[in-house]
């Protein structure tokens with residue numbers, strides 16, 4: 001029997017404390033008070049709830065889209081220890097007690113050891129999916145509350161077996177979108193902006209919110225990885241940076257390079273999107289993003305907050321609260337979301353826009 005008294009929460013290795021603080025706060029908001037177990041650099045946190053079923057309450061009631069440091073989650077029970085041989089047979093009694101699911105994902109921690117398990121996970125997942133289809137546990141229905149069966153594998157003999165609501169969990173295995181680095185892009189940072197769009201902008205809204213032929217300002221743009229993404233959307237970009245921009249990008253004719261201080265620059269006409277990847281104190285960037293959106297200089301802002309070495313969760317909360325306070329003072333409806341992206345390091349990426 002699975003008691004669904006535990007959550008497995010995946011995060012960037014090194015950010016386990018932040019993920020633990022986040023789930024503790026967010027679960028408390030829905031009345032679940034549990035405790036965390038974590039190992040530094042493991043890429044995941046366990047959150048144990050007081051009663052069976054509590055973990056299902058958390059994944060149902062807490063909005064996954066509002067989580068920052070948690071990349072993927074699932075409600076589960078105790079760690080399953082399996083012996084070599086018929087592992088599926090050993091899991092079958094447990095799986096029989098599970099609700100029906102519409103798909104199966106087999107995941108592992110985003111660590112060197114975790115990545116070594118990828119081939120095992122793929123093979124085990126395909127054999128298990130076949131077994132589940134035959135036994136009627138994997139069903140086709142696409143109900144709004146559909147569940148996904150998730151395995152979180154620590155070793156061939158050790159795994160957590162859980163569930164997550166399909167619409168309230170990461171839309172990619174391990175919470176990592178597989179993006180291909182575009183060869184022409186001048187820096188690897190380019191993938192940060194692309195990933196941010198995938199997390200924050202529903203596909204159906206791309207044409208309206210990142211409009212082809214639209215306008216953008218890129219603050220701290222050099223050498224041009226983020227500008228490249230905007231130009232790739234056929235946008236006209238003002239790139240603000242004292243440093244040099246990539247020549248090929250400038251030859252596109254869609255980029256105007258301005259050598260000014262990013263924190264003093266404001267466009268003459270409102271733009272569709274402002275993006276900012278300047279390495280600065282996060283609070284300064286947060287204030288600037290609020291100024292841009294409230295001042296009507298852009299329809300939305302995507303900005304990176306570089307986190308300090310210590311008190312990273314607290315710093316994140318205070319920057320986001322500061323923006324929320326500014327929006328509340330102005331009496332406007334807005335969307336503010338933040339995520340530590342797979343392509344982010346000691347930083348998080350945010351989006352802010354008026355509704």
Ligand SMILES: C[S@@+](CC[C@H](N)C(=O)[O-])C[C@H]1O[C@@H](n2cnc3c(N)ncnc32)[C@H](O)[C@@H]1O
Pocket residue numbers: 186187188189190219220221222223224225226227240241242243260261262263277278279
């Ligand atoms: C992390 S890099 C940006 C990388 C860029 N997003 C890309 O994808 O290629 C940060 C940039 O911010 C610029 N920068 C730092 N402080 C700045 C300021 N006050 N005004 C304008 N640019 C600044 C730096 O020159 C640097 O090029």
